[in-house]
Amino acid sequence: MLTTNPFDDDHLHEECGIFGVSGSEGAAALVALGLHALQHRGQEAAGITSFDGHHFHTKKAMGHVAGNFDSEAVIGALPGSVACGHVRYSTTGETALRNVQPLYAELASGGFAVAHNGNISNAMKVRRELIRRGSIFQSTSDTETIIHLVATSNYRTLLDRFIDALKQIEGAYALIVMTPEGMIACRDPLGIRPLVMGKLNDSIIFASETVALDVVGAEFVRDVEPGELVIVQGTEMRSVRPFGPVAPRPCIFEWVYFSRPDSIVDDQSVYSVRKAIGQQLAIEAPVEADLVIPVPDSGVPAAIGYAQESGIPFELGIIRSHYVGRTFIQPGDKVRHLGVKLKHNANRALIKGKRVVLIDDSIVRGTTSLKIVQMMREAGAAEVHMRIASPPTKHSCFYGVDTPERAKLLAATHDLGAMTDFIHADSLAFVTIDGLYKALGKSERSQYRPGYCDACFTGDYPTALTDHDDTAAVDQFAMLEERVA
Template sequence: MFSTNPFDDDKLREECGVFGVWNADVAASFVALGLHALQHRGQEAAGITSLDGAGFHSHRAQGHVAGNFDRDDIIRSLPGRTALGHVRYSTTGSSAMRNVQPLFAELADGGFAVAHNGNISNAMKLRRTLNRRGSIFQSTSDTEVIIHLVATSHQTQMLDRIVDALGQVEGAYSLLMLTEQGLIACRDPLGIRPLVMGRIGDTIIFASETVALDVIGARYEREVGPGEMILVNADGVRSFRPFAAAAPRPCIFEHVYFSRPDSVVDGISVYESRKNIGAVLAEESGIDADIIVPVPDSGVPAAIGYAQASGIPFELGIIRSHYVGRTFIQPSQEVRHLGVKLKHNANSALIKGKRIVLIDDSIVRGTTSVKIVQMMRDAGAREVHMRIASPPTRHSCFYGVDTPERAKLLAAQMDVEAMAKYINADSLAFISIEGLYRALGDQRSAEAPQRCDACFTGDYPTRLTDMTEKKTEEAGLLLKAVV
């Protein structure tokens, strides 16, 4: 992960972003721009695959979009009026080049490229079955399972083969697939991972977030519906609903942290939803203080909402430098600490002698919170209170978010009072799960939640086959060792 944020090791990382274009001059240039806007969703690697009359063309690289796809020679090597792209943070499979997407294979009836946002929760079981049938895998990514399922399907038409393949898959996926039959977009039946469609005249665009449409001047048309498959080719835009209808469960964390604030997710402005979250947080856990300080940058909208609801002034008590790249890893702890200060520094003249409320989006391991609270104390804060714009993260995500093992989640090991002592805050509070739903205009039903909130509640909306089998195997090995 290439990052300029020294606290990124304590954030949940979104898995990927996808972007596809049909019917545009030099489609790859549009895709490169769209991937720039989605860079926050994955910073380990990026790739683009295009299609023209001569066939498929691909370029994949580790690192950011900038530096890899802002060169004319690279874009010229990706000709065609159709292209799709991907930015990646690895959740399944290592960050090796063989896992960089879009993945491509020559199937019996032509080339097949796929870009995947999400995670297949039964990928290992499917992979073992496919291996026994003779499939030879080239990557360790769960996405390649989809390619092999399509390749080995007994259906005759490409769309039917894709439907057959996805019918065997569990988990979360938003997919863009490029074939000689057209550009195909598909979203899992629960709509866990986001996908939207836009248009510029006769050009059709698909993207993980609306902000990627904005950057190329496209008009947002609609979300790709949960369980919907859309085929775009010379015959037009056709929609299919090949899967059994299910109550949607879009990921609630898109509103808390993953999506850019200038995106619209589930028909809701992410910026406004985060301000609403801050306002509800103030109602639930208000405290007498002098200033509200956001943890930059993701805590800013919630802090604004908290300040407006509480009447306490919003101030930039932590200043982030946006012009510092990766610092050299130094062997000395003292020098490493100075490297952190290059990127985030307390606004000491503002902080000294004040009672402050720090607003952050989440607590994962707690390492970020420890550092930030200490930064405020070193700057002379009289009291440091922390308020979190999401409920305690007590469970791992298996739908494409890189979550630590549950044993490493602070909220899974401690209650809120113990967490406050651990991070050395005068007080700590989280928004309630009911308050989070209320901030998004919903009322949570425990019997039928409207969103995937498993990282907070442990209520997983799909089977977790691989995880269940892993636990069974581990229990069997433990029993065997005891015996």
């Protein structure tokens, strides 16, 4: 099979998207609509679980929401006034139906369904201990550790058992949980992963992004706060905060790439922030050129900002076809190479003889940037300058983003000059970390209170990385044993 979207293959992939409804008959239909709006956050699989007051009902499928959850028969098999759903891009666990969420289990207290956006950074350690104590896991997903921790907790009430479970896990999570008693939505104490709350008539809605509220006609109420648990029973709601206060560190990449540009994240328009990043990039890395060209589609707002600040005309120099699927069957390498152009093609008449500035959101392995620069050269560009609307990605993410191991990150192994040579550009520049913070309304990045999780740029991880550290220790011990032998 051939992936015909080469510009997406070398991006950091979104974690997951979650959506929940309580207090609305036909809740599953609303969840399906909400998941459509969150499809960009996970395109590998989708699932919906509903509760009709007596029984839980679940439908899971590989692939997109469309085609799996848009028929009356499917939605009709998910009755009830409470439902939650999930779109998945796997960061932990194999690609298999058993890992598709919501995950569901029958506990002593009744049914328990959970949809999770993020990554539990001590899941392997917790899992080993749970298995030692007799737990039997049905998936390879880190999310299942939460179910087992709740099931084995010694606390009396379900809420207390859930809180007990949360206090034993590390990392990033936004969760929607369904039980016979009601729905619980929560974020990790640092608020690394996003979660918002809305209202539609009398129903309460939770979603990873505000755009999902817009699609179902719901009113945005507020963000679920870092470390907060919102408990909903029918249309009644209360809040508890079981964790001690800490300075929030939401993921800065939500504004750079993950969230849809029409979403509001932590009271800031994603589109406006991306334009501001482009403006800051033009201030920090100006260049004499004829055209500013975005890499579709994620580079568009930053390219507009760069063009406005620099005075260089903005043009669509790369045209994307919206009518080509992700894959098709092909007989050989020649057709495979030509298939790349089915999805994106250079606007040759516009580019020929011009000095162009390409704007993209990030460079991961560098292979995509190389293809884009080559495309511009083949279209006759006189000069090709690359400008990136984020700092160099030098470190892996352990909080729910599918990041290559550090050795495969171009910026981790190459300096700026070597990166420029690798992608065959005339020049290359990234927005600085302080410039990124300025675009978000901060004066600069504070070393002591950064305000965001920016570990992929700085290596400053805000939580313990137990599983990673344990693995590194095992690998180091193995190397020592090999040397001794």
